Amino acid sequence: xxxxxxxxxxxxxxxxxxxxxxxxxxxxxxxxxxxxxxxxxxxxxxxxxxxxxxxxxxxxxxxxxxxxxxxxxxxxxxxxxxxxxxxxxxxxxxxxxxxxxxxxxxxxxxxxxxxxxxxxxxxxxxxxxxxxxxxxxxxxxxxxxxxxxxxxxxxxxxxxxxxxxxxxxxxxxxxxxxxxxxxxxxxxxxxxxxxxxxxxxxxxxxxxxxxxxxxxxxxxxxxxxxxxxxxxxxxxxxxxxxxxxxxxxxxxxxxxxxxxxxxxxxxxxxxxxxxxxxxxxxxxxxxxxxxxxxxxxxxxxxxxxxxxxxxxxxxxxxxxxxxxxxxxxxxxxxxxxxxxxxxxxxxxxxxxxxxxxxxxxxxxxxxxxxxxxxxxxxxxxxxxxxxxxxxxxxxxxxxxxxxxxxxxxxxxxxxxxxxxxxxxxxxxxxxxxxxxxxxxxxxxxxxxxxxxxxxxxxxxxxxxxxxxxxxxxxxxxxxxxxxxxxxxxxxxxxxxxxxxxxxxxxxxxxxxxxxxxxxxxxxxxxx
Amino acid sequence: xxxxxxxxxxxxxxxxxxxxxxxxxxxxxxxxxxxxxxxxxxxxxxxxxxxxxxxxxxxxxxxxxxxxxxxxxxxxxxxxxxxxxxxxxxxxxxxxxxxxxxxxxxxxxxxxxxxxxxxxxxxxxxxxxxxxxxxxxxxxxxxxxxxxxxxxxxxxxxxxxxxxxxxxxxxxxxxxxxxxxxxxxxxxxxxxxxxxxxxxxxxxxxxxxxxxxxxxxxxxxxxxxxxxxxxxxxxxxxxxxxxxxxxxxxxxxxxxxxxxxxxxxxxxxxxxxxxxxxxxxxxxxxxxxxxxxxxxxxxxxxxxxxxxxxxxxxxxxxxxxxxxxxxxxxxxxxxxxxxxxxxxxxxxxxxxxxxxxxxxxxx
Numbered sequence: 048x049x050x051x052x053x054x055x056x057x058x059x060x061x062x063x064x065x066x067x068x069x070x071x072x073x074x075x076x077x078x079x080x081x082x083x084x085x086x087x088x089x090x091x092x093x094x095x096x097x098x099x100x101x102x103x104x105x106x107x108x109x110x111x112x113x114x115x116x117x118x119x120x121x122x123x124x125x126x127x128x129x130x131x132x133x134x135x136x137x138x139x140x141x142x143x144x145x146x147x148x149x150x151x152x153x154x155x156x157x158x159x160x161x162x163x164x165x166x167x168x169x170x171x172x173x174x175x176x177x178x179x180x181x182x183x184x185x186x187x188x189x190x191x192x193x194x195x196x197x198x199x200x201x202x203x204x205x206x207x208x209x210x211x212x213x214x215x216x217x218x219x220x221x222x223x224x225x226x227x228x229x230x231x232x233x234x235x236x237x238x239x240x241x242x243x244x245x246x247x248x249x250x251x252x253x254x255x256x257x258x259x260x261x262x263x264x265x266x267x268x269x270x271x272x273x274x275x276x277x278x279x280x281x282x283x284x285x286x287x288x289x290x291x292x293x294x295x296x297x298x299x300x301x302x303x304x305x306x307x308x309x310x311x312x313x314x315x316x317x318x319x320x321x322x323x324x325x326x327x328x329x330x331x332x333x334x335x336x337x338x339x340x341x342x343x344x345x346x347x348x349x350x351x352x353x354x355x356x357x358x359x360x361x362x363x364x365x366x367x368x369x370x371x372x373x374x375x376x377x378x379x380x381x382x383x384x385x386x387x388x389x390x391x392x393x394x395x396x397x398x399x400x401x402x403x404x405x406x407x408x409x410x411x412x413x414x415x416x417x418x419x420x421x422x423x424x425x426x427x428x429x430x431x432x433x434x435x436x437x438x439x440x441x442x443x444x445x446x447x448x449x450x451x452x453x454x455x456x457x458x459x460x461x462x463x464x465x466x467x468x469x470x471x472x473x474x475x476x477x478x479x480x481x482x483x484x485x486x487x488x489x490x491x492x493x494x495x496x497x498x499x500x501x502x503x504x505x506x507x508x509x510x511x512x513x514x515x516x517x518x519x520x521x522x523x524x525x526x527x528x529x530x531x532x533x534x535x536x537x538x539x540x541x542x543x544x545x546x547x548x549x550x551x552x553x554x555x556x557x558x559x560x561x562x563x564x565x566x567x568x569x570x571x572x573x574x
Numbered sequence: 575x576x577x578x579x580x581x582x583x584x585x586x587x588x589x590x591x592x593x594x595x596x597x598x599x600x601x602x603x604x605x606x607x608x609x610x611x612x613x614x615x616x617x618x619x620x621x622x623x624x625x626x627x628x629x630x631x632x633x634x635x636x637x638x639x640x641x642x643x644x645x646x647x648x649x650x651x652x653x654x655x656x657x658x659x660x661x662x663x664x665x666x667x668x669x670x671x672x673x674x675x676x677x678x679x680x681x682x683x684x685x686x687x688x689x690x691x692x693x694x695x696x697x698x699x700x701x702x703x704x705x706x707x708x709x710x711x712x713x714x715x716x717x718x719x720x721x722x723x724x725x726x727x728x729x730x731x732x733x734x735x736x737x738x739x740x741x742x743x744x745x746x747x748x749x750x751x752x753x754x755x756x757x758x759x760x761x762x763x764x765x766x767x768x769x770x771x772x773x774x775x776x777x778x779x780x781x782x783x784x785x786x787x788x789x790x791x792x793x794x795x796x797x798x799x800x801x802x803x804x805x806x807x808x809x810x811x812x813x814x815x816x817x818x819x820x821x822x823x824x825x826x827x828x829x830x831x832x833x834x835x836x837x838x839x840x841x842x843x844x845x846x847x848x849x850x851x852x853x854x855x856x857x858x859x860x861x862x863x864x865x866x867x868x869x870x871x872x873x874x875x876x877x878x879x880x881x882x883x884x885x886x887x888x889x890x891x892x893x894x895x896x897x898x899x900x901x902x903x904x905x906x907x908x909x910x911x912x913x914x915x916x917x918x919x920x921x922x923x924x925x926x927x928x929x930x931x932x933x934x935x936x937x
Contacts, residue, residue: 073580074922362811384814395812404806414798415813424795431793 061124063088063247064109064140064216069118071104078104080271081118086216091238091248093258093279096268097291097462097490102251105268106218109249110142111135141214143205145221149193151325156189159208172211179207183237194325198348199230206237216247223257227347228518228551235261253291253491255284267291292491311510312336312359312391312479313372317379319358319365327351329358332536334529336479336510341501342539343525344514345550351534352483352514353396359481359512360393361386374478384419392416392477394469396484396514398461402468405457409449410434412456413441413471421475437474445470445496462493469497473504480504483514498524518547532556579921589918594865594876596918597911604907614894622893623886623904633889635773637881639843643668643835643852645780645877647859649787650831652868654824656791658804661825663710663725664832665856666732667703671833672840673736674702676847679762679840680744680755691762695837703833704826706732711825715818721825729856737849744847754848764842776838780874783831787870800824832856853884854902861909864916880905 062085071079079101086092096102107113109120111129120127122138129135132142149158156173163172173189180187185203193201202222209217219238223231238248238261252258258265258279265279267290274290312335319329329351336342346352357363358371358379365371365379372378373389381389393416395401403412413434418424423433438453445466449459456464469485485501486494502524505511514531515521521528527539530553537553605623606616627633647664654661661667675695682691710724737753746756764774791797803810803820811817835855840847862880866873887901 074582360812361814382814382816383812387814393812397808400806401808401812404802404809406805407802411798411802414795415802415809418795418798419814427794427796429793429795429798 060088062086062121063123065121065124066105066109067119067121069105069108069115069120071101071108071113072116077271079108079115079118082268082271082273084266084273084276086247086249087264088215088247089242089245090264091242091250091262093262093265094249094251094268095253095255095258095265095287095291097253097492100268100291101271102268103220104271106142106220106249106251109135110140110218136212136214139213139215140218141209141212141216142218143202143209143220143222145224147201147205149201149204151194152192154190154192155187155196155204158193158204159189159211162208163211175211176207179210183207183210183240184233185237198225199227202226202234206234210241214246216249217241218249218251220251221253222250223252223254225348225516227554228547229555230347231257255279255287258287259284288491308338308508310335310372311338311374312481312512314359315370315372317355317358317365317370319354319363321354322363327354327534329354330534332534334512334536334539336512338478338508338510339505340526341505341511341513341524343521343528344512344531344536345518345521345528345554346514346516346531347554348516350531352531354534355531355536356393356395356481356483356514360395387416388420390478392472392475392480394472394480394482394485396487398464398468399457403456403464406455408453408455409438409459409467410453412467413437416471417475437471441467441470441474444474445500462489465489466493466496469500473500476507477504477509479510479512481512481514484517485513485515486517486520494520518550521545521550522547530554578924579917580924582920582922586919586922589922590867593915593918594867594872594912597865597908597915598879600911600915601904601908604911605904608900608903609896612896614896619890619894619896622890622896624882626889627882627885633885635768635771636885637878638777639772639774640881640884641874641877642774642776642780642842643839643855644859644862644880645874646776646783646835646838647828647832647856648862648866648873648877649783649870650828651859651863652787652866652870652873653791653800653827655863656804656868657800657820657824658807659711659821659824660722661707661710661725661828662722662860663707663727663729663856664828664859665852665854666725666729667707667829667832668836668839668852668856669729669732669736670706670829670836671699671703672836672847672851673732673739674833675699675837676744676755676758676840679758680847682762683756683759687759687761689761691759692764692841695762695841696834699837700830700834703836704830706833707825707829708822711822715821721821725825733849736847740847740849746846752848755846757846758841762841763845764838772843774838774842776835776842779834779838780877783834784870784874791870796823832859858905861905861912864909864912880908 064086066082066084068081068083069079070077070081082105094102094105104113108115111132111134120129127138156176159176160169160172176189185207187200187203187207202225222234226234242248250262262279264276265287266276267274267287269291279287314332314334317329317332321328327350332355334342344352358365361381361383364382368377368379370379373386373391376389378386378389399405404415410431414423414429417437421437423430423437435453441447447463447467447470449463459467465486469482472480482501485497489497498520501511501513513521513525522542526542528542528545528550529539530537530550532554533556540549602620606620609616609619627637647668651661651664675698678691678695678698706728709728710721713719713724714721740755741753744755746754749756764776767773767775767777791800799810799815799820802813803815803817807817839851844851858880862873862876865879866876883901883904887898890896891898
């Protein structure tokens with residue numbers, strides 16, 4: 048461990064929050080192992096680490112959500128014990144979670160009022176909310192129902208809600224994961240401003256460029272231990288990544304092999320009503336994915352990607368069969384199993400509960416997508432040896448690390464389970480692969496393995512469609528990128544034209560013809 | 575001191591076996607308290623309930639006789655419950671099977687027909703139970719009606735329907751106006767295994783069903799579908815399995831087994847169709863299914879255990895004047911503890927440091 052004092056030789060003030068030797072034990076598993084952390088006023092402090100490094104556990108301890116097994120917290124030099132989040136809020140600690148806790152059918156003001164003490168009248172809260180959002184440049188209409196809002200706007204509610212309690216320390220858990228690049232830029236302005244007011248900010252992320260740009264200090268966690276505290280501006284992205292992962296990450300090699308051939312997956316003027324009232328209607332979506340290429344679909348979550356995935360996988364049938372064509376066969380009215388028999392494979396965004404049954408063993412989870420076409424079922428009987436063989440092959444080819452040969456899916460770490468889920472499909476050598484958020488919440492090492500596998504699959508002649516919110520990922524693997532917005536799909540851009548700027552504008556709803564200067568302008572309704 | 579439930583990384587195998595045992599132990603403690611309140615000696619009462627029946631051959635045979643329908647119905651219900659389908663109406667399906675199977679026995683009565691009658695009756699009983707179970711299943715799939723309510727309500731329809739038949743068209747003309755059909759012919763009766771005993775071939779059928787269900791649930795793709803849809807419905811849909819089809823299938827299986835149990839009971843120990851052929855087997859089997867961990871072999875053991883409570887309850891009534899209704903109280907308490915202890919399989923209990931005291935932070 049090499050500690051570097053965050054601001055050079057002399058510290059201007061004492062730390063606002065000091066965590067000393069925090070440990071958190073879950074059974075035999077040590078999620079946090081004697082972690083020290085000092086947070087200073089007027090400082091943006093990054094907490095960096097792979098998935099499972101212990102970041103969430105640590106901030107939950109600091110927000111009073113869980114009790115540490117060992118260790119102490121000091122607030123302005125005084126020892127504190129947080130019995131719950133209300134204690135933390137009373138001290139002046141605010142938190143913005145990665146997953147929002149908002150009631151969709153209530154308005155912005157109602158949602159904010161629910162989190163505040165009942166002593167303040169609703170009218171006063173609405174008034175203060177409007178002031179607050181104006182003051183910090185976080186435009187919000189207090190009277191709008193949450194379900195009408197974009198993800199970026201919903202995050203603003205969470206931030207304003209936290210700010211209304213006038214926190215001295217604000218914790219943000221991966222706040223940019225759901226934002227367009229432009230929305231992220233706006234957020235950074237707000238954070239700089241909060242820092243200028245003397246507030247401390249703890250910023251959890253695994254996006255290195257953001258951290259280098261925004262943060263004054265970075266603490267890196269790996270495997271529950273603190274690896275280092277450093278000034279991210281003095282580090283390179285590579286050196287930060289090395290500290291996070293503990294080794295150099297393999298570069299993804301570009302595809303070699305035959306280039307794009309004929310279209311293997313065709314989406315033709317696909318329109319589909321959502322099956323739940325808050326879903327997104329797909330409108331006239333058209334796209335061709337040729338054999339040998341990886342095509343990306345970018346977009347902010349909730350713009351119809353889930354609906355598109357369900358229509359492609361056959362979890363939702365499409366009335367006009369010809370709207371989806373797999374290897375020349377109209378597949379819109381075919382179910383999931385029939386589409387798999389045509390040589391298609393699918394990897395949904397949600398690993399646990401959708402891609403796998405969490406409480407079932409891996410040998411049963413290979414059956415989940417392989418029961419129709421892989422010789423694992425004979426005369427209605429499951430060939431257990433064959434399913435185990437598939438588990439073993441997936442494990443070997445994709446370096447899936449697990450405690451025993453055939454554990455329950457839920458016991459694997461996120462990255463290993465994702466390698467398993469992607470590997471399970473790729474080993475079947477599908478002609479068409481549709482994969483949603485292939486490396487969502489996955490550590491850098493596993494992400495590199497998965498991306499390489501997708502590129503290699505395309506190089507062997509398959510058509511690969513990747514739905515992702517991670518523009519860096521798409522830049523790395525996709526030959527062409529289309530953007531989804533409000534259920535519509537833009538024409539695909541070649542990788543060379545698909546700059547962050549252009550994609551960002553499309554993600555905010557600008558048409559290709561007339562890029563608007565302020566993509567959020569259409570949403571921003573004043574109070 | 576503070577108790578916390580912590581989620582386990584994997585389900586605990588030890589807890590899966592221990593949980594029903596703990597539940598039984600807690601039930602026995604609660605029962606002892608009840609006995610004491612009633613002014614009976616708890617030790618003596620528990621002895622009459624649980625030990626005495628195990629000491630003579632007659633009671634052991636009776637346990638097997640009572641366990642047969644419980645195990646048959648319980649195994650069927652486990653298919654539903656594993657798939658998260660809530661068939662509460664096995665009692666009705668039991669009666670429906672008893673009626674459809676009896677139809678053949680009543681209409682061939684005294685006609686000197688061959689040995690095909692009994693197999694045909696069993697088949698009709700299973701079919702009747704399955705079709706009756708499909709009513710709530712279809713209502714659920716087609717109209718979204720809650721199967722919990724519809725299957726339960728159909729119990730009373732079946733009960734009254736049977737009542738009508740035995741008091742009306744099917745009543746034994748020589749039966750002194752008692753509401754019962756004529757005694758079934760020997761060819762329409764399930765043979766006994768030991769002469770002079772009530773232990774009948776239905777017990778063998780129950781054992782075969784247990785073995786068959788073990789294979790189907792554990793080894794076949796159909797069993798996998800049923801387990802998957804219960805464990806992770808969204809994953810099952812992604813897998814390409816049809817949820818509606820599985821609702822119909824599991825209801826049909828459990829209805830068929832309940833119907834089979836019904837006709838075996840009528841054509842076996844009872845020998846004719848009459849009201850009151852079931853002391854609530856269809857409901858007790860729900861407890862059997864859960865106590866047996868929805869596992870066929872577990873259900874076999876649980877069925878024998880609950881049969882013991884029926885026999886023990888009868889002898890306790892005779893020898894200690896303990897009300898028979900206490901058996902139902904006992905079964906209810908048992909189900910409660912079984913479900914409560916189940917959380918031990920997925921969670922573990924941890925006792926937080928008793929010296930830990932929350933210090934309130936000053937704002």
